[in-house]
Amino acid sequence: MKNLVSRLTKCALGLLLATVPSLALAQNAQKPAVVVSLASVDKLMGNVGYLTRVAGSPEVGAIITIMSGQYIEGLNTKQPAGAYVTFTPQPTAVVFLPVSDFKTVTTKIEEMVGALEDVGDGVKKLTLQREIFLKEQGGWIFVSDQLANLGNVPADPTAMLEAMYETYDIGIRANVQSVPKELRQMLLSEIKEGFERTVANEQDEVKRRTQKEVGGRVIDKIVRFADEADQLTVAWGTDKNAGKTYIDFSATAVAGTTLAEEINSVVTMKSEHPGFLLPDAAATFHFATPVMKDDIAQTVQMLNKAREKALSEIDKDKELPTEEARATAKQIVGSLMDVLQKTIESGKLNGGAALRLAPQNINFVAGGFVADGKSVEKDLKRLVELAKQSKENPGVEVKFDAATHGGVTLHTITVPVPAREEEARKILGDKMLTVIGTGATSIYVAFGNDSMELLKEVIDSSTAATGQTAPMTLNVSLAPIMAFAASVDDDPIVAGLAEALKNGQGKDHIAISSKAIERGVAYRVEVEEGVLQLIGQAAKMKNAQERDPF
Numbered sequence: 001m002k003n004l005v006s007r008l009t010k011c012a013l014g015l016l017l018a019t020v021p022s023l024a025l026a027q028n029a030q031k032p033a034v035v036v037s038l039a040s041v042d043k044l045m046g047n048v049g050y051l052t053r054v055a056g057s058p059e060v061g062a063i064i065t066i067m068s069g070q071y072i073e074g075l076n077t078k079q080p081a082g083a084y085v086t087f088t089p090q091p092t093a094v095v096f097l098p099v100s101d102f103k104t105v106t107t108k109i110e111e112m113v114g115a116l117e118d119v120g121d122g123v124k125k126l127t128l129q130r131e132i133f134l135k136e137q138g139g140w141i142f143v144s145d146q147l148a149n150l151g152n153v154p155a156d157p158t159a160m161l162e163a164m165y166e167t168y169d170i171g172i173r174a175n176v177q178s179v180p181k182e183l184r185q186m187l188l189s190e191i192k193e194g195f196e197r198t199v200a201n202e203q204d205e206v207k208r209r210t211q212k213e214v215g216g217r218v219i220d221k222i223v224r225f226a227d228e229a230d231q232l233t234v235a236w237g238t239d240k241n242a243g244k245t246y247i248d249f250s251a252t253a254v255a256g257t258t259l260a261e262e263i264n265s266v267v268t269m270k271s272e273h274p275g276f277l278l279p280d281a282a283a284t285f286h287f288a289t290p291v292m293k294d295d296i297a298q299t300v301q302m303l304n305k306a307r308e309k310a311l312s313e314i315d316k317d318k319e320l321p322t323e324e325a326r327a328t329a330k331q332i333v334g335s336l337m338d339v340l341q342k343t344i345e346s347g348k349l350n351g352g353a354a355l356r357l358a359p360q361n362i363n364f365v366a367g368g369f370v371a372d373g374k375s376v377e378k379d380l381k382r383l384v385e386l387a388k389q390s391k392e393n394p395g396v397e398v399k400f401d402a403a404t405h406g407g408v409t410l411h412t413i414t415v416p417v418p419a420r421e422e423e424a425r426k427i428l429g430d431k432m433l434t435v436i437g438t439g440a441t442s443i444y445v446a447f448g449n450d451s452m453e454l455l456k457e458v459i460d461s462s463t464a465a466t467g468q469t470a471p472m473t474l475n476v477s478l479a480p481i482m483a484f485a486a487s488v489d490d491d492p493i494v495a496g497l498a499e500a501l502k503n504g505q506g507k508d509h510i511a512i513s514s515k516a517i518e519r520g521v522a523y524r525v526e527v528e529e530g531v532l533q534l535i536g537q538a539a540k541m542k543n544a545q546e547r548d549p550f
Contacts, residue, residue: 032084033178037164037171037235040098041068041077047169047238051245054529056536074104076139080158080165086149087180094150095143096157102136109134123150164235168248171235176226177254184226195219217298228259230519243507243529252520260519265290267516269348271469273368273442275461276352282480286352286473291344299344307337321389328386335379342371356454357480359487360426363448365455370443377409377438403452406459408439410452426488471521474512478531493541500537501530508534 038044045065052061079098085091099105106116106124116124116134125147126132135142135150142153154160164171195215202208230252238245253260271288278284291299310333320326343349351368370376384398395416403410413434417425424432428449435451437444437459446455479501486498501508508530514523 031175031178032086032160033176034085034172034174035160035162035164036083037161037168037173038081039165039169040080041072041075043165044169047240047245050240051238051532054243054536055532056540070108073108074099074101076100079139080161082157082161082165084157084160092146092149093144094153096153097141097143099136099139099141102141105141106134119147121151123147164233168235168237171233173235174232176229176232188223188226191222192219213298213301224259228254228257230254244526245529245532246524246526248522248524250517250520250522252517255519262292263519263521265292266471267514267521269350269471271350271465273351273458273462274465274469275458275463276354276365277469277473277475278354278356278457278461280356281354281475281477282357282484283355283476284352284473285354285475286469287471288350288469289348289471291347291349293347296344296347300341303337303341303344307334310337325386325389328382332379332382332386335375339370339372339375339379343369346371354454354458356448356450357484359483361449362427362484363446363450363454365444365446365451365458367437367442367444367458369441371441373438373440373442376443377411380411380436380438402435405437405456406439406463408437408442408444408459410455411436411438412452423488471514472512472523473514476510478508478510478534479506482534493538496541497534497538501534505530 039047045068048064049058049061052058052064076098081095081097083093083095085093109126110116114126114128116126119125119133121135122137123133123135126134130145131147133144133147133150135153137153138155140153140157142150142157144150158165161171162173164173199208199211199215202211231250233248233250235248236246237248251263253263266289269288269290271286273288274286276284276286311330314320314326314329314333317326317329320329346369348369351366353364353366356363381400384400397412397414399412399414401409402412413436415432415434417428417430417432419425419430432447433449433451435444435446435455437446437455444455444458446452448454479498482494482498482501486495507528509526509528510531511526512523513526514521516522
């Protein structure tokens with residue numbers, strides 16, 4: 001299975017990389033298949049300096065600035081640069097650079113690389129292992145390996161960059177529909193053939209059947225994506241004022257397609273459980289996504305197979321002492337699988353998690369939507385009764401209906417922490433508290449000394465929340481994580497990093513988020529400057545420790 005996933009990943013990447021060229025830009029209004037955007041030299045160098053400075057290595061930024069100086073002489077450092085790839089009919093690229101002094105640029109090329117030959121119409125040729133052609137026009141240098149590409153270059157090449165250079169340092173955008181359909185079909189055929197070979201080579205019948213079912217669905221999605229996707233974008237940017245750097249990924253669909261409808265359903269779904277996004281938590285996660293009709297049927301099929309396997313394993317379980325116990329276990333498993341199936345058939349997945357940390361204190365909660373929370377509650381009670389037949393869990397205390405809050409019934413489980421588990425006792429005490437919450441259409445699980453309060457806070461926050469939430473959000477704050485780590489680990493490096501983060505002014509977050517865009521969805525991975533400072537400081541402290549002979 002691992003090899004299959006690897007092969008499919010490589011094939012998908014191959015498809016993306018092959019979305020390089022389209023019809024000749026000068027002869028067709030269609031967009032190029034790929035455009036690459038670079039911010040101005042001034043902006044790039046400024047951001048490189050900022051990032052190396054906050055990481056504690058300003059000398060690296062200085063070296064980069066000095067070394068790059070000789071390569072940018074004659075260029076306009078205030079304008080962006082870029083490239084575009086087209087078919088003529090073979091894939092070919094044109095690079096464009098802003099120029100302030102073309103003579104200086106050509107002189108530098110001849111000094112560093114080789115002689116330039118004038119081939120007419122303002123074009124110069126550089127002959128290396130292959131020919132490279134340069135042309136200056138309207139304050140831009142156009143570079144290509146095909147002379148014909150320079151015959152009708154755009155007056156303003158930045159227009160095709162669609163202002164990516166304003167937001168990003170580097171951006172790459174693929175216009176999927178600009179790839180000739182024949183090429184897309186050829187690539188898809190290669191993907192299918194590779195998948196079929198992988199399945200055929202699998203010796204295990206069960207694995208082969210699973211690969212065929214799961215992989216087949218992936219192939220179908222890739223085929224539809226190639227037919228209905230409009231643009232794919234990946235870009236990196238830096239915001240010095242906000243103190244962060246980020247990578248954005250986005251995808252849009254052709255208007256009126258099934259893919260466009262599916263994306264719209266994802267980004268417009270309203271969450272019933274946004275309360276997991278607590279601002280003072282060490283980590284939070286939230287998701288709200290629809291389950292498509294095709295996926296429902298396929299997932300239910302997989303659940304049925306999982307049900308069969310689980311029931312067969314119960315028959316082999318020697319810890320269940322009687323036939324009656326095994327029958328009860330099967331009823332519980334069957335009932336829980338029924339709830340899971342109904343949840344999938346409802347067409348939505350919605351929930352989240354939150355982790356709150358303090359020195360020598362940990363509390364965690366997770367949960368979300370289920371189709372029938374009260375059925376889960378009944379199964380939980382039956383499961384506890386079944387567990388009482390075992391004598392392997394002395395001291396465990398279970399209290400059902402311990403409290404109610406916001407329409408959710410709260411049940412508690414208290415488990416003794418063995419005396420030999422000294423580290424665990426420092427954090428949890430001599431007993432670990434677990435709280436399970438069951439509502440009409442929700443279930444929660446929390447643990448920790450303050451887990452009851454944390455679960456109630458999540459419920460209250462969900463009730464009070466208004467407005468649309470992102471389809472998916474993950475936030476991690478390093479300051480409380482490092483403070484907690486320092487409280488249970490006497491490593492001086494950990495203690496030093498925890499102390500450093502106290503002065504980070506709250507810019508210690510790593511975040512992954514999604515948002516709606518026109519006919520699409522965008523994902524952002526964001527790192528604040530405090531994290532970069534931490535990485536730089538950790539590297540320096542580690543090097544110092546390794547050099548210390550004592």
